[in-house]
Amino acid sequence: MIPLILLTNLLFNTLENYYVKEKTKSIFRQANIISTDLLVRGLMNESTGINEYVKGINSQDYERIIILDSRSTVTYDSNEIDTGKSYATEEVIAALKGQSKSYTKKNENIVRVITPIKDEKKDQIDGAIILISSYEDIDNSIKSQKSIAFLIIFILLILILLLSYYFSGLITKPFKKLLITINKITDGNIDEKIDIKGNYEIEEIGTAFNHMTDKLQQIDESRKQFVANVSHELKTPLSSVKVLADSLLIQPDAPKELYQEFFEDINAEIQRETTIINDLLTLVTLDKNENELNISETNLNLLIESILKRLKPLADIKGIEMIFESYREVIAEIDDTKISLALTNLIENAIKYNKENGWIKVKLNSNHKNAHIVIMDSGIGIPKESIDKIFQRFYRVDKTRSRETGGTGLGLSITHQAILMHQGYIRCNSKINSGTTFEVSLPLKRPILENIK
Numbered sequence: 001m002i003p004l005i006l007l008t009n010l011l012f013n014t015l016e017n018y019y020v021k022e023k024t025k026s027i028f029r030q031a032n033i034i035s036t037d038l039l040v041r042g043l044m045n046e047s048t049g050i051n052e053y054v055k056g057i058n059s060q061d062y063e064r065i066i067i068l069d070s071r072s073t074v075t076y077d078s079n080e081i082d083t084g085k086s087y088a089t090e091e092v093i094a095a096l097k098g099q100s101k102s103y104t105k106k107n108e109n110i111v112r113v114i115t116p117i118k119d120e121k122k123d124q125i126d127g128a129i130i131l132i133s134s135y136e137d138i139d140n141s142i143k144s145q146k147s148i149a150f151l152i153i154f155i156l157l158i159l160i161l162l163l164s165y166y167f168s169g170l171i172t173k174p175f176k177k178l179l180i181t182i183n184k185i186t187d188g189n190i191d192e193k194i195d196i197k198g199n200y201e202i203e204e205i206g207t208a209f210n211h212m213t214d215k216l217q218q219i220d221e222s223r224k225q226f227v228a229n230v231s232h233e234l235k236t237p238l239s240s241v242k243v244l245a246d247s248l249l250i251q252p253d254a255p256k257e258l259y260q261e262f263f264e265d266i267n268a269e270i271q272r273e274t275t276i277i278n279d280l281l282t283l284v285t286l287d288k289n290e291n292e293l294n295i296s297e298t299n300l301n302l303l304i305e306s307i308l309k310r311l312k313p314l315a316d317i318k319g320i321e322m323i324f325e326s327y328r329e330v331i332a333e334i335d336d337t338k339i340s341l342a343l344t345n346l347i348e349n350a351i352k353y354n355k356e357n358g359w360i361k362v363k364l365n366s367n368h369k370n371a372h373i374v375i376m377d378s379g380i381g382i383p384k385e386s387i388d389k390i391f392q393r394f395y396r397v398d399k400t401r402s403r404e405t406g407g408t409g410l411g412l413s414i415t416h417q418a419i420l421m422h423q424g425y426i427r428c429n430s431k432i433n434s435g436t437t438f439e440v441s442l443p444l445k446r447p448i449l450e451n452i453k
């Protein structure tokens with residue numbers, strides 16, 4: 001708006017100057033015509049002649065005409081004030097020397113033109129003419145045009161202000177809403193949702209924001225669930241210990257054998273508590289990001305063979321046969337401790353949830369990108385509805401059976417987490433009373449983290 005105001009002002013000033021210049025030129029022309037007429041008619045020395053001649057002109061271009069003789073005395077003044085007076089001013093002296101000049105009095109809106117009356121034939125200056133003209137009409141019309149222009153600008157300004165206020169309100173409204181919701185969430189109202197209307201991008205922000213709060217809610221829910229599960233799992237062995245200790249306390253004369261038996265049970269419960277805590281600590285370490293991986297080139301054939309060797313005594317107790325089928329040597333860039341832990345859990349489960357004299361098959365293969373490990377058993381199987389849940393923390397299909405075998409319900413969560421950290425995947429297939437198959441895939445090369453992100 002400011003450049004527009006300045007420009008309009010400049011435009012009208014230029015216009016006014018132009019019209020005043022044009023007016024000055026026309027007055028000069030008039031003065032020259034009068035000067036020539038006076039000379040041609042030989043009226044310069046006859047004041048009555050000048051009087052009659054000037055009255056006969058009837059010009060609308062000027063308001064006052066003053067004619068001076070060569071001695072700078074006023075021989076004619078249309079206002080009849082200065083007739084007979086001497087005008088020995090600088091401009092008159094200059095005019096009598098042959099110079100034409102014009103003056104503009106801006107505050108009075110007057111243009112004043114002075115020009116010599118020169119007899120070209122005799123090459124002498126007989127006097128001078130002063131024409132005074134008002135350009136108030138030009139000034140007035142420019143002023144009124146200017147007022148209209150400024151009025152339009154002012155109306156425009158008000159309109160623009162109102163429109164900007166309205167539109168900026170429209171634009172900022174969703175963000176204000178968003179801010180209010182963010183503050184509510186910060187205050188702990190995590191289930192707060194936002195409903196913002198606006199253009200596509202703004203609605204996208206709203207949808208993304210709601211997705212984010214959904215995710216936060218899920219995380220919060222699973223955290224609560226986890227804390228509840230941990231408390232419950234840790235409390236169970238402690239409760240058993242308390243019951244055993246209490247029953248010993250109320251029987252001070254109990255036989256030594258009973259003490260011995262109860263202490264063995266207490267010891268087993270403490271052992272169980274320790275196992276749960278150790279598993280939890282392992283899970284916590286695996287929850288850190290993948291930068292925590294200690295990657296090295298590992299021969300998976302050797303790794304699996306060593307796990308099977310370590311677990312053989314456990315399998316022998318149940319008379320389970322373990323077969324390892326390897327199609328080629330597979331070298332992968334992995335954190336061998338974490339993958340060893342993951343595979344140990346899977347093979348240990350295959351033993352734990354197997355039948356007497358059953359079998360376990362471990363197959364290892366690879367393509368140009370991934371290593372594939374399949375662990376099959378002839379065990380009790382997992383019910384269809386439980387397959388999706390077995391990787392959840394503390395989930396067990398049969399709590400009593402798992403407890404008898406020393407399970408914490410954390411083994412598969414640890415396995416799952418370790419494989420995910422390697423950008424791999426694990427799948428489970430099972431048929432109740434027939435057996436279970438776990439399929440693991442691991443990239444051979446360590447993916448570049450930047451690409452994953």
Ligand code: ADP
Pocket residue numbers: 345349350353354377379380381382390395396397398402403406407408409410411412413436
């Ligand atoms: P747990 O410590 O109880 O073994 P896991 O997380 O290792 O916990 O396994 C979760 C549950 O999945 C087990 O309690 C068991 O019910 C079931 N499961 C895991 N592996 C097998 C398997 N090979 N055969 C049958 N059931 C299995």
